[in-house]
Amino acid sequence: MHDGPSARELIEAVKNFIDKSAAPQLTGHAAFHARVASNALATVLRELEIRPTAEAEEKARLERLLGTSGESANQLNALLCEAIRSGRMNLSTEGLLPHLKSTTIAQLSVDQPGYSGLKTAAR
């Protein structure tokens, strides 16, 4: 498979079209949705860059925390949720909160890198 243009380039091109060509011609609700659409594409661009490494790190942390290996971060997260729900893990579980913090910081770096709570967390 080729990548000329790459997924990144295609998304950048569409985002550029929305920002420079489409959005300036729109008003009201449609203009608002164009801004949201542009932001959504920016999220995808950040995700392409950040997710592969962040998710691999998350999976490694989850395996350490749970003491088991798994197929995916998603599957291990389901196990973690079950451990928390059943009371086997809680706020005083060694390593749990630091893990959740690292994961959430990575997630927000994709989702909403300007969010105020991210700065609070970095303190």
Next chain:
Amino acid sequence: MGNVIEIEKPLNEWASAHFGAGARVEGLKRLSGGASQETWSFDVAAPGNTHALILRRAPGGVAMARSSEAVSLATEAALLSATTKSGVRVPEVLHVSPPGSALGEAFVMRRVAGETLGRKILRDEEYKIARARLAKDCGEALAGIHAVRLEGLPALPISSGADQIAKYETIYRSFEMPRPVLELAFAWLKENAPKPDGPVLVHGDFRLGNLIVNEQGLGAVLDWELAHIGDPREDIAWVCINSWRFGHSEKRAGGFGDLEDMLDAYAAAGGAKYTTADIDWWEILGSLKWGVMCMTMYSAYKTGADPSVERAAIGRRVSENEIDLINLFEGLGRNA
């Protein structure tokens, strides 16, 4: 949907009856596109005076099955009257129109001048004095709301902290999207639930966005749709959750002030004496609720009920609430 023609005639008839012959409606325009509620702005030019007014009306004048927890317009109007008597700054209600009338299910209240946009209130120079007063004003307003006598109020939903945990956990589980931070919050809240306080009248959505602020401070408390009977700390904490600080995280009370000042004003105005630590549990519940609400809005996209990009994108805001929850959990550790 209500249109100008449908509304203007009965509104003119009411204006003549209320303000006297010759009074007429001017500048009628729809303000919100809210699905559950029409909000219209208009003036009545009466002999010797012009009155700035707002019409709140059920869509098309006919109440539909609204979200399970939203109170009726007649109840909302009754709450405005009851809280006025308790000294809370709210718009004065001039008229309640029953279902089946020419105007439809609706009420008319005075239009209070000022700003509701949180970002402007927290940023603009003209609200500098207001910002310095808002913690005190909000503390007093909440004490007034929570002091309203429950006898004589229309029937309201009853919702305690435990009720809300159960409700939002059911919603969260229905999505089958495991989120460990939310899971931890549910478990921690259940494990550490404080003894219930109240019951009192709870506004249910007391925060910037639903408060009219003028240059001198709080002008009026709006949007009573989520009012219920519950725990006073719910309202105090809701204005504190980081989502409603609009980027001004360092000021726990709404991005405008210190929670200590709001609690002092609350107690001085007759409310209970709470410490900032008493609000922690409720702020965690508030952030968790808002996180689940974001998931709910995203699920409208996922199920195809609302295919808009806005509904899809809001699913990427749940992590905002997750970091807020983590920051709150870390704060508990520091205060312990």
